[in-house]
Amino acid sequence: xxxxxxxxxxxxxxxxxxxxxxxxxxxxxxxxxxxxxxxxxxxxxxxxxxxxxxxxxxxxxxxxxxxxxxxxxxxxxxxxxxxxxxxxxxxxxxxxxxxxxxxxxxxxxxxxxxxxxxxxxxxxxxxxxxxxxxxxxxxxxxxxxxxxxxxxxxxxxxxxxxxxxxx
Amino acid sequence: xxxxxxxxxxxxxxxxxxxxxxxxxxxxxxxxxxxxxxxxxxxxxxxxxxxxxxxxxxxxxxxxxxxxxxxxxxxxxxxxxxxxxxxxxxxxxxxxxxxxxxxxxxxxxxxxxxxxxxxxxxxxxxxxxxxxxxxxxxxxxxxxxxxxxxxxxxxxxxxxxxxxxxx
Amino acid sequence: xxxxxxxxxxxxxxxxxxxxxxxxxxxxxxxxxxxxxxxxxxxxxxxxxxxxxxxxxxxxxxxxxxxxxxxxxxxxxxxxxxxxxxxxxxxxxxxxxxxxxxxxxxxxxxxxxxxxxxxxxxxxxxxxxxxxxxxxxxxxxxxxxxxxxxxxxxxxxxxxxxxxxxx
Amino acid sequence: xxxxxxxxxxxxxxxxxxxxxxxxxxxxxxxxxxxxxxxxxxxxxxxxxxxxxxxxxxxxxxxxxxxxxxxxxxxxxxxxxxxxxxxxxxxxxxxxxxxxxxxxxxxxxxxxxxxxxxxxxxxxxxxxxxxxxxxxxxxxxxxxxxxxxxxxxxxxxxxxxxxxxxx
Numbered sequence: 001x002x003x004x005x006x007x008x009x010x011x012x013x014x015x016x017x018x019x020x021x022x023x024x025x026x027x028x029x030x031x032x033x034x035x036x037x038x039x040x041x042x043x044x045x046x047x048x049x050x051x052x053x054x055x056x057x058x059x060x061x062x063x064x065x066x067x068x069x070x071x072x073x074x075x076x077x078x079x080x081x082x083x084x085x086x087x088x089x090x091x092x093x094x095x096x097x098x099x100x101x102x103x104x105x106x107x108x109x110x111x112x113x114x115x116x117x118x119x120x121x122x123x124x125x126x127x128x129x130x131x132x133x134x135x136x137x138x139x140x141x142x143x144x145x146x147x148x149x150x151x152x153x154x155x156x157x158x159x160x161x162x163x164x165x166x167x
Numbered sequence: 168x169x170x171x172x173x174x175x176x177x178x179x180x181x182x183x184x185x186x187x188x189x190x191x192x193x194x195x196x197x198x199x200x201x202x203x204x205x206x207x208x209x210x211x212x213x214x215x216x217x218x219x220x221x222x223x224x225x226x227x228x229x230x231x232x233x234x235x236x237x238x239x240x241x242x243x244x245x246x247x248x249x250x251x252x253x254x255x256x257x258x259x260x261x262x263x264x265x266x267x268x269x270x271x272x273x274x275x276x277x278x279x280x281x282x283x284x285x286x287x288x289x290x291x292x293x294x295x296x297x298x299x300x301x302x303x304x305x306x307x308x309x310x311x312x313x314x315x316x317x318x319x320x321x322x323x324x325x326x327x328x329x330x331x332x333x334x
Numbered sequence: 335x336x337x338x339x340x341x342x343x344x345x346x347x348x349x350x351x352x353x354x355x356x357x358x359x360x361x362x363x364x365x366x367x368x369x370x371x372x373x374x375x376x377x378x379x380x381x382x383x384x385x386x387x388x389x390x391x392x393x394x395x396x397x398x399x400x401x402x403x404x405x406x407x408x409x410x411x412x413x414x415x416x417x418x419x420x421x422x423x424x425x426x427x428x429x430x431x432x433x434x435x436x437x438x439x440x441x442x443x444x445x446x447x448x449x450x451x452x453x454x455x456x457x458x459x460x461x462x463x464x465x466x467x468x469x470x471x472x473x474x475x476x477x478x479x480x481x482x483x484x485x486x487x488x489x490x491x492x493x494x495x496x497x498x499x500x501x
Numbered sequence: 502x503x504x505x506x507x508x509x510x511x512x513x514x515x516x517x518x519x520x521x522x523x524x525x526x527x528x529x530x531x532x533x534x535x536x537x538x539x540x541x542x543x544x545x546x547x548x549x550x551x552x553x554x555x556x557x558x559x560x561x562x563x564x565x566x567x568x569x570x571x572x573x574x575x576x577x578x579x580x581x582x583x584x585x586x587x588x589x590x591x592x593x594x595x596x597x598x599x600x601x602x603x604x605x606x607x608x609x610x611x612x613x614x615x616x617x618x619x620x621x622x623x624x625x626x627x628x629x630x631x632x633x634x635x636x637x638x639x640x641x642x643x644x645x646x647x648x649x650x651x652x653x654x655x656x657x658x659x660x661x662x663x664x665x666x667x668x
Contacts, residue, residue, distance in 0.1 A: 004241045050484070051254060051435035057242040058255045061232070062225065070237035074171045075224045085217060085651060087603035088225045088262070094595075094606060095258045098432040101385040102588035105595060109610010150384070150586060217651070218602040252484060254436035261428075261439060265599040268552035269421035272428060276443010317419060317551070338575045385588060391576040392563065392589045399562070404571035408505045409558040421552060422559045425596045429589070 005053045008060055012133055013125070018118040019043045022141035025116060026107045027148055034148070042144035042151075051099055052140065055092045059132030062088075067129045082123075082131040089132045093139035100146035107142030172220045175227055179300055180292070185285040186210045189308035192283060193274045194315055201315070209311035209318075218266055219307065222259045226299030229255075234296045249290075249298040256299045260306035267313035274309030339387045342394055346467055347459070352452040353377045356475035359450060360441045361482055368482070376478035376485075385433055386474065389426045393466030401463045416457075416465040423466045427473035434480035441476030506554045509561055513634055514626070519619040520544045523642035526617060527608045528649055535649070543645035543652075552600055553641065556593045560633030563589075568630045583624075583632040590633045594640035601647035608643030 006016070020039035028034050046052055065071045066079035078086050090112070097104030111119050112135060119138050122130040173183070187206035195201050213219055232238045233246035245253050257279070264271030278286050279302060286305050289297040340350070354373035362368050380386055399405045400413035412420050424446070431438030445453050446469060453472050456464040507517070521540035529535050547553055566572045567580035579587050594613070598605030612620050613636060620639050623631040 001241060004239075008239060050252060054245070054253050054255055055258075057239065057245075058229065061238045061242050062229070064239075065228070065232050065237055068237070070232055070235070071228045072171075072175060072224065072231075074168060075228050078221070078224075085602070085604060086221050087218060088221055088259070090603040090606050091222075091258055091262045092255070094603065095255070095436060099435065101433065101586070102429060102591040102595065103586060105591050105606060106610045106613040109607045110614035112607040113611035252435070252437060257436040257439050261436065262603060266602065268419070268600065269424040269428065269596060270419060272424050272439060273443045273446040276440045277447035279440040280444035335575060338573075342573060384586060388579070388587050388589055389592075391573065391579075395566070395572045395576050396559065396563070398573075399566050399571055402571070404566055404569070405562045406505075406509060406558065406565075408502060409562050412555070412558075419551060420555050422555055422593070422596070425556075425592055426589070429592045 001050070001053050002048055005047065005056055009056065012060055012063070012128065012130075013122070014118065014133060014137055016040060016043050016047070018121075019137055019141050019144070022111060022117050022119065022137070023144045023148070026111070026141065026145040031148070031152055038148065039144065042147045043140060045147060046096075046100075046140055046143045049099055052096050052143070055095045056136050056140070059089065059092045059136045063129045063132045066131070079131045080129055082129075086131070089135040092132060093135040096136070096139035097143050097146065100143045100150065103149060104139075104142040104146035107145045108139050111138035111141060168217070168220050169215055172214065172223055176223065179227055179230070179295065179297075180289070181285065181300060181304055183207060183210050183214070185288075186304055186308050186311070189278060189284050189286065189304070190311045190315070193278070193308065193312040198315070198319055205315065206311065209314045210307060212314060213263075213267075213307055213310045216266055219263050219310070222262045223303050223307070226256065226259045226303045230296045230299045233298070246298045247296055249296075253298070256302040259299060260302040263303070263306035264310050264313065267310045267317065270316065271306075271309040271313035274312045275306050278305035278308060335384070335387050336382055339381065339390050343390065346394055346397070346462065346464075347456070348452065348467060348471055350374060350377050350381070352455075353471055353475050353478070356445060356451050356453065356471070357478045357482070360445070360475065360479040365482070365486055372482065373478065376481045377474060379481060380430075380434075380474055380477045383433055386430050386477070389429045390470050390474070393423065393426045393470045397463045397466045400465070413465045414463055416463075420465070423469040426466060427469040430470070430473035431477050431480065434477050434484065437483065438473075438476040438480035441479045442473050445472035445475060502551070502554050503549055506548065506557050510557065513561055513564070513629065513631075514623070515619065515634060515638055517541060517544050517548070519622075520638055520642050520645070523612060523618050523620065523638070524645045524649070527612070527642065527646040532649070532653055539649065540645065543648045544641060546648060547597075547601075547641055547644045550600055553597050553644070556596045557637050557641070560590065560593045560637045564630045564633045567632070580632045581630055583630075587632070590636040593633060594636040597637070597640035598643050598647065601644045601651065604650065605640075605643040605647035608646045609640050612639035612642060 020036055020043050023039040023042060024036060062079060066076045093108055097108045115123050119134045122134040187203055187210050190206040190209060191203060229246060233243045260275055264275045282290050286301045289301040354370055354377050357373040357376060358370060396413060400410045403410060427442055431442045449457050453468045456468040521537055521544050524540040524543060525537060563580060567577045594609055598609045616624050620635045623635040
């Protein structure tokens with residue numbers, strides 16, 4: 001299924017590389033050794049999770065159905081205008097970030113508000129409906145950043161586990 | 168917008184009365200004075216919330232788009248089969264229950280698992296796709312039950328607020 | 335840290351075996367080949383996750399602090415009485431189930447409502463405060479059940495992946 | 502209970518005024534007519550919600566118990582160091598923002614990451630443990646901002662409801 005998700009993402013102008021750039025922006029100040037390759041790997045791992053694939057497929061399908069008039073008019077109108085009180089796009093985003101624990105929510109909210117990189121490009125694009133797309137991208141990047149943080153901590157712990165406290 | 172949501176629900180065989188019966192089933196053992204009228208009122212209040220309306224519209228629209236072939240094939244197939252690992256229906260359900268705090272999640276999970284009343288009817292129906300519909304109904308009922316619990320407690324507190332502890 | 339979590343759980347009368355029995359109760363009707371060993375393994379894996387450990391430590395610490403009078407009186411009173419509108423125990427429970435996607439919420443709500451097995455034992459015990467303990471146990475069992483469901487599906491897919499649909 | 506919550510907050514250097522300043526910072530660019538009085542009212546309404554009070558009490562009690570050594574050592578250590586992978590503070594924060602729908606998560610994540618105003622003051626303070634305090638403040642501000650957005654939209658809709666689409 002991952003191939004189909006990546007293909008659909010690419011048809012909606014979403015690339016793994018641009019998501020990895022957001023991960024780098026989120027995490028580079030905490031991890032001076034961070035490379036783009038590590039960010040690409042993390043995004044790839046996140047996109048391998050079934051729950052992430054389900055959320056991405058569902059969100060992009062809603063953007064496309066809104067474009068094509070395949071939704072009840074009242075909903076199509078809300079999604080096409082990216083109505084500010086419509087929160088189902090954030091709901092799908094959090095379903096993605098939650099998989100790597102709740103620390104991802106910070107990065108998600110930050111990207112969703114500052115709209116840097118691909119999140120802003122999608123938000124501003126007038127060529128297609130991106131109401132879900134920008135939140136999905138922010139959430140994948142935030143989940144990948146959370147995954148990197150978990151991994152970095154694990155290595156650190158392996159080195160100094162004897163120093164940890166005890167009950 | 169509420170009228171449009173109620174109309175769409177009724178086209179999908181979902182009535183406020185049948186949801187109120189679920190609320191009664193969830194709460195009657197805790198509140199001996201509970202009436203169907205109170206349950207109907209609570210469901211009506213829940214359906215007046217914009218976030219609930221957004222979740223209901225989105226979920227029912229996905230069921231309908233899956234029926235009509237208006238989704239990418241891989242997603243339409245998942246939704247039509249009500250694939251057991253697809254969790255976006257539960258995600259929308261929790262977006263509804265969360266509005267009345269987290270106590271609603273218990274009732275939601277219970278209805279989703281036991282499939283009593285309208286939840287079971289929708290789950291078993293072969294006439295239409297109800298992958299989202301049964302979870303939305305369970306979530307609305309659970310949210311209305313949580314609302315009733317909050318209201319009952321408030322009255323109780325008004326009577327005995329002088330007995331409460333203090334920091 | 336896992337050892338410390340297991341030790342603390344055991345001091346609060348929570349054993350991996352009793353949680354595994356709940357997993358078996360949740361999943362045996364869907365998977366006829368399910369064994370207690372598989373359930374034990376799944377619980378063990380869930381308890382190996384750092385986010386789960388954090389939630390368990392925090393919840394049990396709150397139960398203990400409420401017992402020992404180490405909380406502001408207004409909060410200690412709420413937790414000691416297991417006040418029905420206090421939802422932070424459910425909040426921690428959902429933080430656990432979310433790690434295996436949202437399908438776990440159903441099992442969590444079901445166990446929390448029906449209170450079978452260890453969940454009921456903890457809920458009824460008058461020897462210690464278990465306001466968080468019963469929800470944590472229900473959530474760990476539901477997360478382990480979700481993990482088993484994901485694993486079972488993966489094997490199934492390996493066998494018939496050529497039959498899957500495509501975009 | 503609200504009075505006790507406000508008193509506890511003030512003992513932890515958290516004031517309604519400083520939270521209202523964060524609300525103003527989040528929302529002033531969208532609503533040119535926004536005043537500090539409206540922000541103060543919104544914070545006050547958020548703090549009147551029982552679920553918010555429960556989350557605030559629980560989080561501040563954990564900060565205080567960590568300070569006073571009233572937690573299992575492994576947890577006290579994590580909370581005192583504000584260990585970056587500990588996500589229960591974000592979990593409580595989201596329990597607050599969810600009450601006004603999911604649009605609040607954006608503001609929460611943004612404040613949690615940028616640490617402006619009181620969020621940053623609490624995060625940097627070395628006089629007390631504020632692992633939960635900064636997230637609670639960010640969440641209350643984000644919830645109040647979401648409440649204002651809902652209210653603003655309602656007025657707007659009253660004026661132009663005849664322009665809305667229909668199913």
